[in-house]
Amino acid sequence: MSSQIDHLLTETRRFAPSAEFAAQANAHADLYEAAAQDREAFWAEQARALHWHTPFTKNLDWSNPPFATWFEDGELNVAYNCLDRHVEAGLGDRVALLWEGEPGDERRVTYAELTDEVKRLANVLTDLGVEAGDRVAIYLPMIPEAVASMLAVARIGAIHSVVFGGFSADSLRSRIDDAGAKLVITSDGGYRKGKASPLKPAVDQALADRGHGPQETVEHVLVVKRTDTEVSWQDGRDLWWHDLVPAASADHVAQPFPAENPLFILYTSGTTGKPKGILHTSGGYLTQAAFTNKVVHDLHAETDVYWCTADIGWITGHTYVTYGPLANGATQVIYEGTPDTPHPGRWWEIVAKYGVTILYTAPTAIRSFMKLGRSIPEQHDLSSLRLLGSVGEPINPEAWMWYRHVIGGDTAPIVDTWWQTETGAIMVSALPGVTETKPGSAQVPLPGISVDVVDEKGEVVGNGNGGLLVLTEPWPSMLRGIWGDPERFKETYWDKFADLGYYFAGDGARLDEDGDVWFLGRVDDVMNVSGHRLSTTEIESALVGNEAVAEAAVVGASDETTGQAVVAFCVIKESYMKANPLEGLVDTLRAWVGEQIGPIARPRDVYIVTELPKTRSGKIMRRLLRDVAEGREVGDTTTLADTMVMSTIKGQVTKK
């Protein structure tokens, strides 16, 4: 990592905001001053941009750390804020969603239409017995119904748990069980890579054979018809969206709910095998979602065409597709499919077609476009773009410069935004029109956000040094807990710096001489593949779940396109080897992980080895395996129980 740091610190390019951009920007330098003067009052002022059925009188309550409440005595309805209030303000005809299906079909959904659809669905959900506090799982492709489903659940005070459509039946099942979902909303399928990709079978499988799971909680499955493919049907349980929603009443009055009413659970990988159900609540979350979308993306709802390319299955899709932009009354593009279907210029074609002005995407996407070459984006008119954002992993200066030059025409400011599922909204980023940007650095905490870089003891490292990133003060959109597991919540984020009351983010970071933050990747056993979080332990346990595997160790090796790639080292059972040829096993194991967790978790490489490097206490030394996976000289092996094991492993890996 140190060579990477040295490389980054030689980066000296700087880009000052243009006078033209600054003149129209939503952000101003005085936001920092206002927040520094009174942080809580600053956030309360941002919260007042929302509609409160009952105005709040309290700001932050941090009397029982790490359990925070914000605006606790206020009441609001999240969906009302994203829909009805815009319609009531006369903006019903404004397009909310410019939806583009992968096959090229399109739908324009206005605020009035989306409000109508959400009201009908809210009535359907209520008729199906869903009440405030109940959990609803959403397993859908990127279609307008996905956004409508989230908002309808929120509207009735229930809690959604969106499960990314790329996750397997097993992953879906464990998330349904952990949350105790009462209803699942899915579709027959969605379009991906040029063909209809089924979803309903995974739901059927997740709900089948429930004998040994926890008690059955799912009463109904509501199914959107998207691909018109044949699905199996369980009468009484399964219901078609098109039978129920259009027939339902569009009269529905949004009820107020307390600011701390749970809004959603979103599962994310941690350092153990079991995903964590990150819990977010309503008032503080929506406040920070809307505020950051406005100042960081510089959203001008009347004129901008905004496009965040994230799937709603991730936090980026929650905060910057559904909640932030709709709370702000934005017009946004939603694209169902993959970037290279039916041709590698599809995204740029969409930018040109809709006149996208703000683009928010991930470094992995930028790097893969970079690899394909600039001639592809150059075939499209990208001159509408005026702001570019990056999220999900560190963006290397080369990709940053390419993004600026080829996509942004050397004028659009780039915001590199650091945050997490747990933080709910952007925490560290330049403010466009205010901050002079530096390629590769996420730069500065937002107004109202306090971060530091500390050593293992919690001591501030100071400019020019590296350490661990901590958040030193609570923030409105912070997670309120891990669903059903308050102990794990404390242990994962708060115990490390318990005396100081800091939130431990799990990221390494360095402060440069100006005090700007450079993120250096995770310091725990969490990998970041294409901006998605994967747990080494979760993949290891999937591998040892295969009949052939005795032991497995997984590492994230650096990868040119995906940031990190999953590399697995497996020791095969003697008994398996006696009875089976090893031929084809590597492919079988890769596919196995894909089936167990989802295609994103499929290892790039699987190496069959006879031993794993372990310390005398039996801990696997993944650091050494990472050296092998990245083709480096193997580091210090003196703490290994058997110091010879690394040369054996190296031999077995390079033989391939």
Ligand code: WT7
């Ligand atoms: C982890 C959070 C935030 C939405 C997408 C990912 C890494 C995220 C950046 C960035 C460097 C970043 C961190 C973080 N990360 N954004 N701009 N620069 N690293 O959400 O799945 O919860 O992952 O992604 O390591 O801890 P997530």
